[in-house]
Amino acid sequence: xxxxxxxxxxxxxxxxxxxxxxxxxxxxxxxxxxxxxxxxxxxxxxxxxxxxxxxxxxxxxxxxxxxxxxxxxxxxxxxxxxxxxxxxxxxxxxxxxxxxxxxxxxxxxxxxxxxxxxxxxxxxxxxxxxxxxxxxxxxxxxxxxxxxxxxxx
Numbered sequence: 001x002x003x004x005x006x007x008x009x010x011x012x013x014x015x016x017x018x019x020x021x022x023x024x025x026x027x028x029x030x031x032x033x034x035x036x037x038x039x040x041x042x043x044x045x046x047x048x049x050x051x052x053x054x055x056x057x058x059x060x061x062x063x064x065x066x067x068x069x070x071x072x073x074x075x076x077x078x079x080x081x082x083x084x085x086x087x088x089x090x091x092x093x094x095x096x097x098x099x100x101x102x103x104x105x106x107x108x109x110x111x112x113x114x115x116x117x118x119x120x121x122x123x124x125x126x127x128x129x130x131x132x133x134x135x136x137x138x139x140x141x142x143x144x145x146x147x148x149x150x151x152x153x
Contacts, residue, residue: 006073021112030112032104032121039101095131099124
């Protein structure tokens, strides 16, 4: 954690999360049946929600670095963080897509769904936590095995 963060950093993160959750609930993206209708090409309303979010994000990514050279609350320099496109990205994306299709909801919207009274979504959230834990466990075992095999040379 950066030591030069603004004191309002955490409260603004909370407010941003609440606004995000409200937006998901208001746009019905926190309702699995609406998302499943979208995935089955029966309801295209969510396209407009996603398009609106993409426009706001694109403007922010294009304009903010030209206005300031550092993030106002953290002091971090703006920059792209490129990640490699490999087998793990494809497998993870596939698992995410299958989970999204089965549950009708993605992780961010799942939390908003609890906020609008969908208690049964806790099963999906439990599955997300279990999957994340298993992935971390699997990766740590394989990283340790890779280090062990290169250290024997």
